[in-house]
Amino acid sequence: MQKLTFEISMSLDGFVAGPNQTPEQPLGEGGEALHEWVFPLAAFREAHGLPGGETNADSDRLAETLAGTGALVMGRRMFSGGEGPWENDPNADGWWGDNPPFRAPVFVLTHHAREPLPKRGGTTFTFVTDGLEAALEQARAAAGDKDVAVGGGASVAQQYLGAGLLDEVLIHVVPVLLGDGVRLFDALDPRTVELQQTQVIESPSGVAHIAYRVVK
Amino acid sequence: MQKLTFEISMSLDGFVAGPNQTPEQPLGEGGEALHEWVFPLAAFREAHGLPGGETNADSDRLAETLAGTGALVMGRRMFSGGEGPWENDPNADGWWGDNPPFRAPVFVLTHHAREPLPKRGGTTFTFVTDGLEAALEQARAAAGDKDVAVGGGASVAQQYLGAGLLDEVLIHVVPVLLGDGVRLFDALDPRTVELQQTQVIESPSGVAHIAYRVVK
Numbered sequence: 475m476q477k478l479t480f481e482i483s484m485s486l487d488g489f490v491a492g493p494n495q496t497p498e499q500p501l502g503e504g505g506e507a508l509h510e511w512v513f514p515l516a517a518f519r520e521a522h523g524l525p526g527g528e529t530n531a532d533s534d535r536l537a538e539t540l541a542g543t544g545a546l547v548m549g550r551r552m553f554s555g556g557e558g559p560w561e562n563d564p565n566a567d568g569w570w571g572d573n574p575p576f577r578a579p580v581f582v583l584t585h586h587a588r589e590p591l592p593k594r595g596g597t598t599f600t601f602v603t604d605g606l607e608a609a610l611e612q613a614r615a616a617a618g619d620k621d622v623a624v625g626g627g628a629s630v631a632q633q634y635l636g637a638g639l640l641d642e643v644l645i646h647v648v649p650v651l652l653g654d655g656v657r658l659f660d661a662l663d664p665r666t667v668e669l670q671q672t673q674v675i676e677s678p679s680g681v682a683h684i685a686y687r688v689v690k
Numbered sequence: 691m692q693k694l695t696f697e698i699s700m701s702l703d704g705f706v707a708g709p710n711q712t713p714e715q716p717l718g719e720g721g722e723a724l725h726e727w728v729f730p731l732a733a734f735r736e737a738h739g740l741p742g743g744e745t746n747a748d749s750d751r752l753a754e755t756l757a758g759t760g761a762l763v764m765g766r767r768m769f770s771g772g773e774g775p776w777e778n779d780p781n782a783d784g785w786w787g788d789n790p791p792f793r794a795p796v797f798v799l800t801h802h803a804r805e806p807l808p809k810r811g812g813t814t815f816t817f818v819t820d821g822l823e824a825a826l827e828q829a830r831a832a833a834g835d836k837d838v839a840v841g842g843g844a845s846v847a848q849q850y851l852g853a854g855l856l857d858e859v860l861i862h863v864v865p866v867l868l869g870d871g872v873r874l875f876d877a878l879d880p881r882t883v884e885l886q887q888t889q890v891i892e893s894p895s896g897v898a899h900i901a902y903r904v905v906k
Contacts (some may be wrong), residue, residue, distance in 0.1 A: 486861070486876035486885065486902075488704035504880075621847035645702070647863065649887040649902055651880035659703035664720075664867035669702065671865040682890040682900045686702075686865055 475637055476614060480624040480631045481539070481644035483508040483681070484658050490628050491656040500555040500569060507650045511679035512536070521575040523595075529668075530678045544620025545613040546576055549630035550584040553599060567591070568599060576625070579616045581609045583630060628658045636662050640688050643669065647682040692830060696840040696847045697755070697860035699724040699897070700874050706844050707872040716771040717786060723866045727895035728752070737791040739811075746894045760836025761829040762792055763822075765846035766800040769815060783807070784815060792841070795832045797825045799846060822849055844874045852878050856904050859885065863898040 484490050485508060492502030501508065512518050516527035517537035527533065555569035574580070574597040580690045581600050591599040602609040624631050626639065634640045645658075667687035675683040700706050701724060708718030717724065728734050732743035733753035771785035788830065790796070790813040797816050807815040818825040829838045840856065841849050850856045861874075884905035891899040 486900075487873075487880070578794040647898075649885040651875055651878065651883050651885070653875075653878065653880035657703075657831060659867055659869075662867065662869065664703070664869035667867050669865040669867070671896050673900065674890060676890035680887050682863075682887065682898060684702075684863060684898045 476617065476619070477621045477641040478610065478624065478634065478639055479539075479543075479621055479642045479644070480626075480634070480640055481646070482626060482628070482631065482658065483512070483646040483648050485648055485652045487651045487653065488659070489652040489655040490626075490658045492652050493654040495656075497555050497569070502652075502655050504650075504652050504657065508648050509653075511646070511648065511677070511681050512636060512681050515679070518575075521577060523573055531675075532677050535675075535683075541624075542621050543576075543578055543623045544638050545578050545616025546580045546623045547584070547609045547613050547630070547634075548580050548582050548625035549627050549635050550582055550586075552626045552630070553580075553582045555586075570597075578620075580625060581613045581616075603616075606608050606630075606637060606639070610634070611640060628656055629661060630653040632659065632661045635688065636666055638666075638690060642672075643686045643688065645684050645686070646677075647684060649680065692833065692835070693837045693839065693857040694850065695759075695837055695858045695860070696842075696850070696856055697862070698842065698844070698847065698874065699728070699862040699864050701864055701866050701868045703867045703869065704873050704875070705868040705871040706842075706874045708868050709870040713771050713785070713873075718868075718871050720868050721871065723868075724864050727862070727864065727893070731895075734791075737793060739789055747891075748893050748895050751891075751899075755839075756793060758837050759792075759794055759839045760833025761794050762796045762839045763794050763825045763829050763846070763850075764798050764841035764842040765833075765843050766802075767798075768842040768846070769798045771798075772799075772892055786813075794836075795829070796841060796903055797829045797832075799825050822846075822853060822855070826850070826855060826865050835843065844872055845877060848875065848877050851904065852882055854882075854904075854906060858888075859902045859904065861900045861902070862893075863900060865896065 492505035495502040514528045516529045517533040519527035553568045554566045573594040577596045588601045606647040669686040672687050673685040708721035711718040730744045730851040731749040732745045733749040735743035769784045770782045789810040793812045804817045888903050889901040
C-alpha cells in the first residue's frame with residue numbers, strides 16, 4: 475500500500491532548525507549540526523550529484539528511501555528556504571538549485587498560484603493552492619506504486635500528522651542541543667496523535683534513528 | 691572511576707512531566723504515560739517492595755543501575771512532589787512513603803535547613819543548603835565505590851549538566867506527545883554542553899534508550 479512518510483533530523487532538545495533563519499542560513503543558527511551526519515553518506519552525495527562518500531547502513535537506508543519515494547509534498551518555506559519576507563516571492567526559484575536532490579516530482583503547498591517549475595533530475599515543482607489533501611492526492615497520483623514523502627518543514631509535517639494522513643515518522647535524534655529555533659512538535663493537539671514505536675537503530679553516524687507508525 | 695549519572699523518561703516532544711502538576715498529580719496531566727513502560731518491570735517492582743513483574747533486558751538494566759548507584763542528589767521539588775506552594779513546607783515528608791525505592795542515601799538540594807529524615811530500605815534524606823557541588827561531594831562520600839545518580843528533576847539535572855559535573859545521560863524516549871509541561875532542556879546555554887552518543891537500545895518495552903557521554 476502506498477504510504478505517506480516523513481523523516482527529519484531533530485536535536486535532543488526537540489528542534490529541527492536553529493533560531494534566526496535567513497536565506498543565507500536557512501537552517502538557522504547551529505542548525506547545520508543537525509545534518510552533519512548525513513552529508514558524508516554516499517547516497518546523499520549521489521542524490522546531490524557528488525561522487526564518493528561513505529557506504530554504510532545509513533547510506534543504504536537513505537538510498538532505499540530515495541528509491542522508494544515517488545513524489546513529495548512540501549511547504550512553501552521548505553521550497554523557498556526558510557521563514558521570511560522572501561517566502562512568498564512569486565518569482566522565487568527555490569533554494570534547491572537546478573538539479574534538486576529529490577529525483578521525483580515535488581508538490582509545494584502555497585497560497586500563490588504559479589506555473590510548474592521544471593528542474594533537472596526528475597524534479598518538477600508543482601504549486602498547489604487548494605490545501606493539504608489536494609497536494610497529497612496529486613502526489614499520490616504522480617508517485618505510482620511508490621510512497622509519498624513529506625519533504626518538510628515541521629509545520630507541514632504537523633499538519634499532515636494532525637490530519638491523520640501520515641503513516642510513518644522516522645526521527646533522527648542528533649546528540650546536540652540547540653536551545654532555540656523551530657520545534658518539530660509544537661502546533662499539534664497531542665491528544666489527536668498516537669504513535670507506536672516500530673524500530674530503533676543505532677547509527678554508524680552517531681545518531682539514533684527511531685521509527686514510528688501512526689496509529690489511525 | 692565514580693561517575694555522576696542521570697536518566698529520565700522524555701516524551702518525543704521533549705517533556706519530562708505534563709502541565710498542571712499538583713500533589714495529587716506530581717507528573718502533571720498525561721505525565722504518567724512517560725513511565726508506564728517501567729511500572730511492569732520486575733526490578734522496578736522489587737525496588738518498590740512489590741513481587742513479580744516482567745524480567746527482560748529493561749528490567750536487567752534497571753537492576754544493574756540500582757545496584758551500581760551508591761547515593762543520589764535530588765531537587766527539593768523531586769523530594770516534595772512537584773512544583774507548588776507545598777514544595778518548601780518545612781515539615782514535608784516527601785511523597786516517597788516510608789520505604790522509598792532508592793535503596794541508598796539521598797541528598798536533597800534546598801534552601802531550608804532541616805534534620806536528616808531516615809526512612810526504611812537504606813534511604814535517609816539529607817538536606818543540603820550550600821549548593822550543587824556540596825551536595826555532590828556528600829553524595830560521593832556516601833556512595834563509596836559506587837556511582838552517584840541525579841534523581842531529578844529536570845532543573846537540577848540541567849544545573850549539574852551546565853556546571854560540567856555530569857558524566858553520563860540516559861534518555862528513554864517514549865512514543866508519546868504531551869504538548870505542554872516541563873521540558874528537560876530549556877534552562878541551559880546549549881553552547882556549554884557537548885554530548886556524544888554512546889549507545890542506542892531498542893527496548894522490549896516499546897521505548898528507545900539513548901545513552902550519551904558528556905564531553906568535558
